[in-house]
Amino acid sequence: MQARILIVDDEKDFAQSLAERLAIRQYDVTTALSGQEAIDLVAKQNFDVVILDVLMPDTDGTEVLRTIKEHKPLTEVIMLTGNATVETAIKGMKLGAYDYLLKPCENQELVEKIEKAHSRKLEHEERIREAKVKEIVSSPRSVLR
């Protein structure tokens, strides 16, 4: 299954062209042009990977990351930064981001990170499923809880 991706960037032309390139690579892509729009979309839909610009006018990217991780902890986040210094990206990774990339980034590198992030999410989901199955097998009554 191809990853469901959300691109969050206030630069419309960037978000649109990146979305088109990822769609050509068969990903299911949605774009959000602000942090708030991203938070609203994540609340309503399930995304596997969020590509998040860390510096946007309306919201601090790390706050958006925090909210995404709070509501959808399994959704993986790749942070994009235009800063040559990576302090914000490191802060983001401490808050649970999967990885970061510096703008402008190589598409191939981004696709590789998306694939790895998606695989990690699928692994986590699988482990949760297995744990649930084990719980049901060991205690069938747990289904009723």
Add this chain to the structure above:
Amino acid sequence: METILSTSGEAGLVFMGQMNASISHEIKNTLAIIKENAGLLEDLTTMAQQGRAPLDPEKIKGLAQRIAKQIKRADVLANNMNRLAHSVDAPVAQVEVNEALDFMLQITDRLSAYRGAVVTCKSCREKIQLTTCPFLFNHLIWMFLSQAIEWSGDDKKIEVSVCRTPHGVRIDFAGSRQNRIPESCKDLSFQHQQLLESLGAEFQPHGPGGGFSIVIKPLTEGRNRPVK
């Protein structure tokens, strides 16, 4: 040889760093857009070569226009960076105040936006020439604009306007809820006071809820001479 520029000290260096970081960050954003659009052109061409999808001339034209738009944007940004860098060329020079104000609001636009502020400029119709230190003038505008944003509460709408006075120029910073403005210059930070003093400028609060003004007198030729 020390000039008025040396009074900018560490704060001046921090200001220059902030501006350069902000402008170069925006340049990187434009480069990222150019790169993605060029990549998209390549993807579409490859797909056409492989017979997967025909090339749509309108689509190609649109992408080329996007790239051209970003090149123009990057050019403006690079020019601004260059202009800011050249503001230290002469310690004292003639500055057209409306133009200098527009320039500063333009290069700090993104920094203001990151703080949720909307800054508008009401330029004066007449040209106002002021003999001043161009670098310190730029620094002063950003320092007080930044302060106005901080004082503006939740409603971060700031209007900056300029007018000629009998002794120089007055720059007004008005916002709808600027309610924590100090009563006098003495309540400002040391950096604010030092910058005002270097430029021979004065801080004038408008009273409760009413914004503030900075009155700047022209520097005399004497100030152009080495301080020591």
